[in-house]
Amino acid sequence: MTRTGALIDALSRWIDASSANRDRDLATRSRGRIAKVAEETGEVITALIGALGHNRS
Template identity: 60%
Template sequence: MEPDRTNALIHALSSWIDQSPDNLHRDPEALLWGRVAKVAEEAGEAISALVGVTGQNPRKGRSATRQELENELLDVALTALTALAHLRADDPRPADLLDLLAGHVEAVARRAGLA
């Protein structure tokens, strides 16, 4: 998928969440807390899938696939990016979220001595 389309879809998903009937009445700070907390919830689902992939729960055994784990990790990333879009929603121009991510990856790689 084209980066511009991906960026636009992330913004659209973030707006869709913000415009849901349950969120329209929320205090802006509470909405931000909810968006960031959702990232933690998704991370918990990724951990649950990891437990299922590795069979760490003897009662359930191997109860998840690697693909399910990958999808949960992608949900964490997408949820974080939509939260970032929400945080930057008041910017005059929509943020290029993938460019922000690329810049962050570059900075972390530099700190690790890889770039």
């Protein structure tokens, strides 16, 4: 496993062990993660558009 893969695995286990996620089933945890990644992706795209100056009205 690469160093990046090991870090992602460790982070995933840390998130799963948190009190907010401990009792949730796998499907619920997965949906939450997918939604969070989508949200953060949108914020990155918004920042990129702003940085490139493509948001002129």
